[in-house]
Amino acid sequence: MSRLTTEERQTMIIDEAIKIIHSGGYEALSIREIAKQVKISEPAIYRHFLNKEDIILGILNRMLEFDKLLNKNIAAAKSAKQKIRQFVLFHFEFLENNPEMTSVLFSEEMYNQSEILKKKLVFIIQKRKQLLKVILDDAKNSGELIDVDNFELMSIILGTIRIIVMEWRLSNFSFQLTDRGKSMLKILDKLILL
Amino acid sequence: MSRLTTEERQTMIIDEAIKIIHSGGYEALSIREIAKQVKISEPAIYRHFLNKEDIILGILNRMLEFDKLLNKNIAAAKSAKQKIRQFVLFHFEFLENNPEMTSVLFSEEMYNQSEILKKKLVFIIQKRKQLLKVILDDAKNSGELIDVDNFELMSIILGTIRIIVMEWRLSNFSFQLTDRGKSMLKILDKLILL
DNA sequence: TTTTTGTTAGTGAGTGTTAACTATTTTATT
DNA sequence: AATAAAATAGTTAACACTCACTAACAAAAA
Structure with missing residues (x-):
């Protein structure tokens, strides 16, 4: 897997977050689910955002x-x-x-x-x-x-x-x-x- | 503590549930919090409602x-x-x-x-x-x-x-x-x- | 004596977040 | 241009905590 820049990942993370909310409501929006959709590990999310609120x-x-x-x-x-x-x-x-x-x-x-x-x-x-x-x-x-x-x-x-x-x-x-x-x-x- | 009828408890539970949602949003609505406010144990809630959806x-x-x-x-x-x-x-x-x-x-x-x-x-x-x-x-x-x-x-x-x-x-x-x-x-x- | 309302203790699953470490890329120096 | 150093983007494993819900049992009321 090739590494991506923070900007690219941030875009992907926000994209997927919106999709998750759309299909399952805010309740479904977990770091775990975002990581799964973006296909990176959960802690990797924290390389690009401070916390969930930041997302x-x-x-x-x-x-x-x-x-x-x-x-x-x-x-x-x-x-x-x-x-x-x-x-x-x-x-x-x-x-x-x-x-x-x-x-x-x-x-x-x-x-x-x-x-x-x-x-x-x-x-x-x-x-x-x-x-x-x-x-x-x-x-x-x-x-x-x-x-x-x-x-x-x-x-x-x-x-x-x-x-x-x-x-x-x-x-x-x-x-x-x-x-x-x-x-x-x-x-x-x-x-x-x- | 005196026991109350299911009808009385149901009313109390719904009352408190609404209050909880008002002060902390739906996310704050947990069986634990309802039980705390109604001043009974969590399992006691299930004597009066089938599950959370029922509430x-x-x-x-x-x-x-x-x-x-x-x-x-x-x-x-x-x-x-x-x-x-x-x-x-x-x-x-x-x-x-x-x-x-x-x-x-x-x-x-x-x-x-x-x-x-x-x-x-x-x-x-x-x-x-x-x-x-x-x-x-x-x-x-x-x-x-x-x-x-x-x-x-x-x-x-x-x-x-x-x-x-x-x-x-x-x-x-x-x-x-x-x-x-x-x-x-x-x-x-x-x-x-x- | 039976039904109803309550308790304590515990289940498995899921939460956001962190520590410790590794691999890749970029930058600086030889 | 080759190589060492620093910065960045990723990993696995685990943290303490909350969630809805249940089993087993006790006490009050009918």
Whole structure:
């Protein structure tokens, strides 16, 4: 067996960790299982991560990469209206292509493990809310959005996205998430866009 | 120590189990910890429940009791409009008075333990959706509701309730949930009621 | 006397993590 | 360019601990 660099192993370890959570929930995520999937010994894991918490932190950093993609995607949209649509649709598109990330998204137990993890999760959520807030403020300024409190609108949009993804999971991914997202977006259009 | 009946012990065990989940997440829910809190030995737990899954099933049945209360509360409302408002508000009122139930609500790992548990959870969610569906259908028939697909409206309402409760949890219950619920309801009123 | 609720002691399996050591790769020196 | 030294990535074996659950027995209540 040839040795790999820490960066390569870290990537493999995070990859497999996400897969394990997807197939067996956070409870199934053990150092033993990761080692088995990555095909190295358990102690070798500790060459690349400080401890289990550090691995979970790595998973959370993967979620930040989604945010980068989301930002790029939205920057390309022209009108504020289009930005809102892209914000919603890109969530569904990304998760449809990366269904294992929904498991990460809903593994609340995982973030409950330590204050560091919880803070990081709150940070990620906060960042996404901030992005949506800027878009909604723009939309309101350009008269494209209904005149109600943006703070509440954010909860409506994010809550609706989240529960649809949850329904998708509970149905064992049995429907096309983007299709469902599109029909949801139509209604949302009617309700909040002018 | 005086002996108690199975019914009394079962109630105590479920009570403590919920408390444990609330303070330490599902991961903290062990037979050992329950026994410690109830102040009986571990094997004594097995006099009153078949196994751990059976205890979780008991917790899920507690959630069904909320549904009974919700049904009563809604039956008292006169107009369909009022029923929608009550459906939303009662969720917030109940959880504000029983914050530990939010932990149960969000312990997804718990229901992932077995197919039986997952099915029971899906059943509970399905039941609550059905209740909301009937209300929305009524509201539409009596011309009190905006004319969009009710299926999508259900996701918007349930998703918004859920994410507000999630925000409440992540803030360590630092704001008044019912107040937040009321201002949310105002916006929802504007958006979907005629 | 029988049933029910409790106890103590113990099972095998799984957990994250560490100590001690080895093999490979990279860097520095001859 | 060849070789010695240092750093890195891996191993096996074991640590102390927690897990859900059970056998065997005791005491209280019906």
